[in-house]
Amino acid sequence: MKIQSIPNVVNELEEEFRALQQVENLPITDTEKERMVKARIGQGKFKKLLIERECKCALCGVTDPRVLIASHIKPWSVSTNEERLxxxxxxxxxxxxxxxxxxxxxxxxxxxxxVISQTLDEVTRLFLNVHDELRVELTEKQLSYMVGHYQELN
Structure with missing residues (x-):
């Protein structure tokens, strides 16, 4: 288990608190707010697991955890609670x-x-740093999720 410094823990808690305050101020029902809070907490756990595995963009190698996004292969909205985490x-x-x-x-x-969508023009590809030589290392379990994602390519 990785032990974080106190300033890092405090920063994470402050970020979570700000996010929860934003949810509290939304004009939605308490049930919807509770659902959003639980999703936010789950997303934090999910990102932490991914960062512990390898703290860098799977494609370009960016290593700053403040900008990295924990991206679900099978979308969160259609995943089971187990798959979400x-x-x-x-x-x-x-x-x-x-x-x-x-x-x-x-x-x-x-x-x-x-595999890059044919709808992305060359300028967009260049600007967003996507080209045919990029690849990611996928485990068998990741690949089982990726099959569905690949079939949805636009």
């Missing part, structure tokens, strides 16, 4: 790559090689 259902990605992955504009084949 399963680190095998996730990749750490930088914001650019997360946005493309989340919108199914990039995915990965059975060998971890990137």
């Amino acid at each position: 399963d680190e095998n259902n996730g990749l750490l990605l930088c914001p650019n790559h997360d946005a493309l992955f989340d919108k199914h504009l990039i995915s990965f084949d059975v060998h971890g090689k990137i």
